Amino acid sequence: MTDMNDPNQGGGYGNWPQQPHQPHPHLQQPPRHAAQHPYGYPVDDEAATTLLPPVPAFDDAAATTLLPPVPPLDDAAATTLLPPVRVSGAMPVAPPQHLGQPPVQQPPVHPQQPQRQQQAQPQQPSRARHAAPAPRSAPQQAAPAAGMPPSGVTAAGMPDTGAGFDPPTMTLKRPDAPAAPPYGSFPAQPTPLAAPSAAPGGRTGSPIIDPGLQPALITAGAAALLAGGAALGQVALALVVALLQLLTAAGWFRLNGMWPARQGILLAALAGLSADVAVLLADSDGDAAAVVGALGGFFLLVLVLQTFRPSDPKERFYALTVLGSATVVTALCTTLLLAGWVPAGVGAVALATLLAAAPLPGPKQLGPVLGLVAAVLLGFLVGAPMALGALAGLGALIGRRVAAYDFPSRFVHMTAGVALPLAVAAPLIWMATDLLAG
Template identity: 70%
Template structure:
């Protein structure tokens, strides 16, 4: 048995030695230093009296003994806790909205016009009940009343010093004829009801309207054919005279004049088809004509036609290869191939004047038909071309040329002039294609009339 008077027993009661539970020993904390003079002493646990038993580990302790270290917490009264807060007076609807500007009924300046309403059956007029003033709510019990100025009764809410409550607005009236609501005029800031309202916004000066964009150019109307006129026809007659003089001087002189005609033809053809500047195409077409001229001069008397055909075929193949591998849009590539190929053919066929007979008579018929077709003759428009064709045939018969020479030469001149007048051509087109195409188109026809049909 254990001795109950032994202080080492710990007050655990009678436990057999072999059944006594072993508890871990609590660590010993160092003694706290004493507070300096002038500071309050911390509360200490009361010392255990001799013979006082300590509660076993795990048992609840006394609440009073456990909280002796904490300072006492004084109870707070709700009234004392809210004494520092200012009293909150109750506010009615009139005081709540006193700081807001008055709402002027009617259309807002700058707002878009209202959509038209559908026609509805006529209804009797009605009136909107006027707004009832909101009665103030008193303070709840337990709160102090706010101090009121002298001369003001207690039952009314305190009014603002600088803002007054808005007056009740007049009722809206329904207008049966127009099926709309007529709003009464809003009271002005210092005028009676019915006076014109003061606009809430400052008047903005009207700004001038922006200038209207320029109208798009109107599309051209009428016939796209514009005749080259008399001046290009006279220049064509001058070029025909040069060709006749070159033919009289020999093949070399004629080849030089034909080269000038080929250069003018290539430039006019590209500009007529809307491709400008197209220096590479113009130079390639002119180079084909120059090569054909050189091939005819170097060939014998029987190989001139073969030289022209061979040169034309080789350059046409070159044009086809260049345009096929051109890095561009397929539609644009096809258009460029068409223009360049036709320009090469028309320019190279001018070389047939070097292998044709009766060149002076043929170019003379071209000049006569072109000038008469462009001359301002009285009568219908078709009178000039008809007279030109008749004059070309008569010229061929007078000089003793084949019968078909004057007719084919005059027909080629009229066709070339018509082509140069198509699709609203410009002045540049008239002075290039309008001058060269009558001779360029008539050149292979002159060769056919003197060699194939003779």
Template identity: 70%
Template structure:
């Protein structure tokens, strides 16, 4: 017996050194707190609890309506159906059950339900406060039996969340299907922060609407075959017409010939830049054409012995100007070198057309160019090389027929064929054929005609 006068015992003391003898409990009984206690020894200092029946204990409690499964789980998410294998995957093996012991008839208020048999979202039942308080005398078994037959519904406490007891399972029924574990929701980053660096986002400042991004043009079809496309018969006919104008200008005098040469130089500069893929290139075309016109004016103003020096001086001055402009141009070094090459070569080809003003036998020379170009572009039967060969032979024959130097027809015809071949390079367009394909046979043959006139007849 506990001594209440001893400060070590009583409400704040310890258990006595000699524990009283606990009577054996019935089979299947589980103590509520994990150690065996005797109801009579544990409640010796408690006043006896009078016997009461359930109706008298619940007279002041409001009736609690029975909640069905649908009402009890109205706020719970639906549980997907599982097959028997998935339902019993997380459950321990159930041993073979024999005859139920008599102790199993006792109320289950002292046994804690297993975790895997209880749904995740169903609350635990609230236990009455006098659950573990047993009366001191033997008559406490009668209220216990009445309790097991008609459970008392206690008054719910507003501060305690009501919990629904688990539904009883049949003796030989299959274990209850455990709900499938739901994946944990992904942790969302704090609003206002970027996930990678967690740096604070700055609010967007309203401004003028941004211009739409330029749409890249679709890639063109890949070209196949030979990149050499010779100009057709129509550019050859235009070349023959330009040759006739030069021949007529030469018959009228130096000034008339210079006007026709100036038109040839403009067409040569435009075709050369377009042939090299630089378009539009207005500044380059104007600079190359200006070099040709300056050379024409210098030859007309010079005396009979200073024409060659005028052409060479013009080329040197414009070469220096082109070099200065491209050196101080703010562009990529590779693009700058390419522009310098194209502009320098355009200046040379355009200015060399001026040599027609210094050459003799101009009608015979331009006639040989026209004849070689027409025969090379004509659709003749036989191999493809037949036309250029016949054109070169005809040019030589024309020079010999008019009494010109022997090399005049050959050099004029060779220059025409070379210029036409250059205009056919790297998939040329129709514009290239109508500019470079027309002017280059005459522009390339012009310095050769001037060289041929200095040779003996």
């Protein structure tokens, strides 16, 4: 039995019996070195390919006998009908040529094609090559400088594909650089943007709009009701003060841009009513403490409600500010129940408000000044304390000014413009008749 793994007994892949082989006359293979099999077996290409048919030599000339000859590429003839290329800017730089090498010759032109370019003389490489004449319909092009490639050919010797050119005009697109200003002149300054309007809706001018004479007349009517209620008794005065507090809360929220705010208005009005009830139930020595207690309790309630309110933090802070100030202003109207000389105090408020809103001739400040002077004179005439007329008139002018701020609407003038002169003057009347007079 023959061992196939023993090379001495005729085994293995490389010790098969040799057969005579005649090399093909067309194939002349160079001598090869015996390749080693990965597993140590010798490889014999001749023995392995003995039974394969011979491969004839590939003849390009015979295979392409029936094909027409390929003429050389002539860019000038192929682009005869194309418009000339106009390149703005600097010409492309010619590739550097090594020393001792002759200039590159143009490829020969086929005999059947019209010759449109003149070949450069190799004996004079420094002379410029002239460009071929353009067609009759196109303008003449300037000849490129010495060593530069002709038009339509890149620096690498390849024809330009026209990338970056506009098809109708074949003009190179270049960004227009801004012209430099002449020497000694300053560049043009950019036009400033228009300033935004001072108020929404395109309003311009002062945001202070005077409430006018009609709210002042209503304020005078409310002052007359307060004077009548004070003459009838403290309970009747408390009912009129409650109406004033409800009007003050509504006007304050609308003045601060929060509408509708029914919960806030009711909460502020409830604070004022609670203060009125506390004063009516308290004795003469604890009436001021009743007002302070009611005000403090409702202010704490407002703080807790707005802190745990599920809303945006910025909106929450704004709502807390408006609701807290409305609670304070509304509850301070209760001080009219503690003050003396209430008819004289509210009369001074009505007089100052009417004169400030009256259309008097002269400067604009004439009406408020006359109103303050009339309020002081009224206090003297009725025998009230010295500071009563001055403080009541000053409170009326301050409340009217606050109601005129930030382009207020007619509704603001009919609520805040009516109630704020009396609401701001109420604690001042109490101070003038109780604290300062004592």
